[in-house]
Amino acid sequence: MLPDLTALLTAIQPADADAMGRARARQAQLTKPAGALGDLEDLSVRLAGVLGSERPDPRGVAVIVAAGDHGVARAGVSAYPPEVTPAMVANFLADTPAGPGGAAVNALARAVGARVYVMDAGVNADLPDHPALVRAALRRGTHDLSVQAAMSVEEARALILAGAALARRAIEDGADVLIPGEMGIGNTTPAAVITARLLGLDAARVTGRGTGVDDARLAHKVAVIRAALERTPTIDPLEVLAEFGGFEIAAMLGVMLQAAASRRAVILDGFVEGSAALIGVTLTPHLRDYLFPAGECAEIGHAAQLAHLGLKPMFHLNLRLGEGTGGVLAAPILLGAAATLREMRTFAEAGVPGA
Numbered sequence: 001m002l003p004d005l006t007a008l009l010t011a012i013q014p015a016d017a018d019a020m021g022r023a024r025a026r027q028a029q030l031t032k033p034a035g036a037l038g039d040l041e042d043l044s045v046r047l048a049g050v051l052g053s054e055r056p057d058p059r060g061v062a063v064i065v066a067a068g069d070h071g072v073a074r075a076g077v078s079a080y081p082p083e084v085t086p087a088m089v090a091n092f093l094a095d096t097p098a099g100p101g102g103a104a105v106n107a108l109a110r111a112v113g114a115r116v117y118v119m120d121a122g123v124n125a126d127l128p129d130h131p132a133l134v135r136a137a138l139r140r141g142t143h144d145l146s147v148q149a150a151m152s153v154e155e156a157r158a159l160i161l162a163g164a165a166l167a168r169r170a171i172e173d174g175a176d177v178l179i180p181g182e183m184g185i186g187n188t189t190p191a192a193v194i195t196a197r198l199l200g201l202d203a204a205r206v207t208g209r210g211t212g213v214d215d216a217r218l219a220h221k222v223a224v225i226r227a228a229l230e231r232t233p234t235i236d237p238l239e240v241l242a243e244f245g246g247f248e249i250a251a252m253l254g255v256m257l258q259a260a261a262s263r264r265a266v267i268l269d270g271f272v273e274g275s276a277a278l279i280g281v282t283l284t285p286h287l288r289d290y291l292f293p294a295g296e297c298a299e300i301g302h303a304a305q306l307a308h309l310g311l312k313p314m315f316h317l318n319l320r321l322g323e324g325t326g327g328v329l330a331a332p333i334l335l336g337a338a339a340t341l342r343e344m345r346t347f348a349e350a351g352v353p354g355a
């Protein structure tokens with residue numbers, strides 16, 4: 001394996017089991033009926049393990065939206081044309097009366113106080129300079145994964161490291177909760193190929209409607225995904241990423257790996273993020289300790305990803321947008337879980353009978 005990526009993977013250690021033990025004990029003494037905070041209790045204990053404290057006090061929340069285009073998008077697998085990808089990057093950066101960015105992720109991030117970072121990981125157009133645009137593109141769009149490798153392993157590695165570098169910047173800027181997000185017309189196709197290969201599932205079980213393809217396009221999409229899977233039998237995670245992935249998927253993987261190496265929490269949005277996470281846990285199983293799935297998204301195949309990760313989503317809102325939107329919406333839930341451990345009093349402290 002390549003040395004800098006090896007160092008990043010080696011730095012990912014299991015979550016702090018002692019802190020989790022103390023957090024679990026503390027949750028049991030807080031002023032509420034036993035178990036009454038439901039799934040927030042487990043979330044708070046897992047976050048205690050990530051941040052190494054039974055009173056976790058996460059600072060900021062950052063969403064890193066990586067954009068990339070896909071050769072396979074020309075094969076008719078999406079309901080929208082690839083020109084949408086660079087146009088949406090401009091939308092993420094646009095001046096609007098409400099503030100910077102006119103996309104769903106911008107509006108939701110403003111609503112919950114999350115900071116938005118935007119990366120060109122390899123879109124199809126020359127983007128105008130913008131102070132908030134992080135340039136990491138090696139070329140414009142991947143090759144068509146149904147006929148050849150989407151990218152080289154070297155390109156995959158470079159994008160992973162670019163994602164990791166931007167995650168380090170977000171952490172330096174104050175983020176303890178990181179949300180990888182993505183924009184890329186066609187990218188539910190690479191996500192489905194990666195998921196089918198790493199989970200050993202048939203293409204039809206993991207191929208969803210993405211932006212909303214009709215039945216005919218869905219059948220064509222399954223055939224394109226089968227063609228990709230038949231091209232190569234590799235199960236090596238970096239090769240799977242290079243053969244079938246996208247530049248933004250590689251960048252999101254880098255965000256996840258750096259967050260875990262730096263002991264920060266990662267909120268997982270949808271199916272495309274899930275495909276990056278599957279590659280990540282195949283590279284290093286400890287990554288799982290740092291992942292917090294937001295909602296179960298409407299894309300079929302997401303449930304199989306979450307089952308493989310052994311992680312429970314926080315809500316079911318039938319989101320199927322991407323951009324990190326579900327992750328941003330989940331941030332207040334995770335921060336709320338931390339606040340219970342940190343700020344609630346115990347039965348003994350509050351003098352409430354019934355401990």
Ligand SMILES: O=C(O)c1ccc[n+]([C@@H]2O[C@H](COP(=O)([O-])O)[C@@H](O)[C@H]2O)c1
Pocket residue numbers: 077078079080182183184185186187188189209210211212213269270271272273297298299319320321322323
């Ligand atoms: O991540 C998801 O769960 C998700 C599900 C459906 C659609 N998307 C978004 O829609 C685009 C991919 O859909 P498609 O049909 O072009 O493959 C891409 O820009 C994603 O951000 C994302």
Ligand SMILES: Cc1cc2nc[nH]c2cc1C
Pocket residue numbers: 080084088182183184211321322323
């Ligand atoms: C408009 C639009 C916005 C998106 N955001 C994420 N994927 C998207 C796909 C489309 C088509």
